[in-house]
Amino acid sequence: MKTTYREAMRTAIRDALQRDERVFLMGEDVGAYGGCFAVSLGLFEEFGPERIRDTPLSEAGFVGAGIGAALGGMRPIVEIMTVNFSLLALDQLVNNAATLLHMSGGQFNVPLVIRMTTGAGRQLGAQHSHSLEGWYAHIPGLRILTPATLEDARGMLWTALEDPDPVLIFEHGTLYNVAGDLADDAGPVDISSAAVRRPGQDISLITYGGTLPAVLDAATQLAGEGIDAEVLDLRVLRPLDDAAILGSVAKTHRAVVVDEGWRSGSISAEISARITENAFFDLDAPVGRVCSAEVPLPYAKHLELAALPTAERIVAAAREAVGTRG
């Protein structure tokens, strides 16, 4: 069937609400407004205000309440409008959600799912455009998902709700309108492995989330130049699928990591480090990276574009890696 990323996500939420009465959605404007990005549009009318629960603007309060409700036996889905706003709930996420199981010696797990929008590309300026999922991937106790395809938008949520521990789902804002075909019987997918989106022999382009379309574009352009790129979609930033990353590099001997986060102290740095730690002698070229410019994202369209990973920059990085002969 034809659908969009947004609709696939909505179908996943509806499916979860129907399957398990402990599930409810809570967040700012998820109900009467229909969701800031219209993901939950119509669900308020369908499920009512108890289960599609509008909250005040109080991220620490409602994220913490989601943790408490999870401890109390519910299966909350908490929506935070954007990753930048999640910083207002950082205490609850890092000091409670991620630590309670450990501090309690294994007694209190937190079966909570948090969804939020991430990323740039919509001229929203420096307080609505950052990609901080890599920060969250730093935290033991959290699982970090970055659905980039319709299948993952449809399928990751239910598996996340079945996880006994907190799961954060980062939805890149530019993906919501992506349209395509989704199998009629599409359903839950795994939330532990990376996926090869395009097999190739010459170089591994490793990415996740919002930059997957640009990376696939780049791979198509590279194919026209005789460079056969493999595209690996990480899907999960914590825990990283080391076997998939190293397996791809063992085959292609070259890697470029594409990450919309800033380069310094980033998830791309972590991936690059793991490759050099574990596959150094497989490499025929230094690991390349394409990240965002180290600047708070600007509003002006030409500046924002210049700051972000684009297919052109990815192609250039791949050419450089392939041009380096081992």
Place this chain on the structure above:
Amino acid sequence: MTGTSARGTGNADSDHARHLLRQMLRVRRLEEQCVELYSAAKIRGFLHVYIGEEAVAAGVTSTLAPDDAVVATYREHGHALLRGVPAGAILAEMYGHVEGCCRGRGGSMHLFDAGTRFYGGNAIVAGGLPLAVGLALADKMSGRSRVTVCFFGEGAVAEGAFHESLNLAALWQLPVLFCCENNLYAMGTALARSESQTDIALKAAGYEIASWSADGMDVLAVEEAARRAVDAVRAGGGPHFLELRTYRFRAHSMFDPERYRDKKEVSRWMERDPINTLRTALEASGQLSAKDWKSIQQDVDTEVEAAVEFAEAGTPEPLEDLTRFVYSERSPE
């Protein structure tokens, strides 16, 4: 309210008053033991004792049902003990032993116990309030008549999480009782130096939450206030708020030289020691004999001695278990 005037002379009342006295003494002796063990380097980390404030935890917890939940702060040994966490498991936790209530993963500031629905042990000031709101939300959505009690100090009132939590609880009419343990100092910062409005119950009333204050040095007054509030919460009356005015006799932690308060002020409050006050009142009204008091003390001493022995005999968790409990351990399907 004049709580400690000997109200009622029935046997049940006397038994109950003696029970409260015993509960406060259990906390006092456990805390004194903690200080001693800290000085002997058996316990490390930060240690915050509850000496002087016992009437608050004893009075409030005595009104709770077994399946009610408690969320507390980093000064929570007493709350855990009074909710039924064994003294031995509490001390073993501070020893960092696997027999501790959190296997030594939490320490003094992070006591948890699933069996008694004791949800910490939260060392981020005001961080526990949103959790309590969520626990109450789960109960309300599931149609259960349980109460969640959240303890926090008056320092928490300055945090945003306090205001967000009170608003949510009132907006959604959740079954939660907020208990502000107002001991007048947030570490070393006096209430009047940190709040533009020092009437804390008034702040809660601003959120349309029924709130009142009680003398936190008088266990009977605390209990009466808490019973009224807990009954109202359980009956579906929405969140309630108690400001319990109390005082910390000891330093904030073991690293506090107490430069911020006058020794005379401490002495004045110590004259209102909640244990002595109740004991004296019960003795005066003939509800506590010398023999009764001696027996209570002996029982408590025995309990604490046994707890120390239990903790001493504990074992460190094997190093190969270091990374357990970061994620849930799932049994193979």
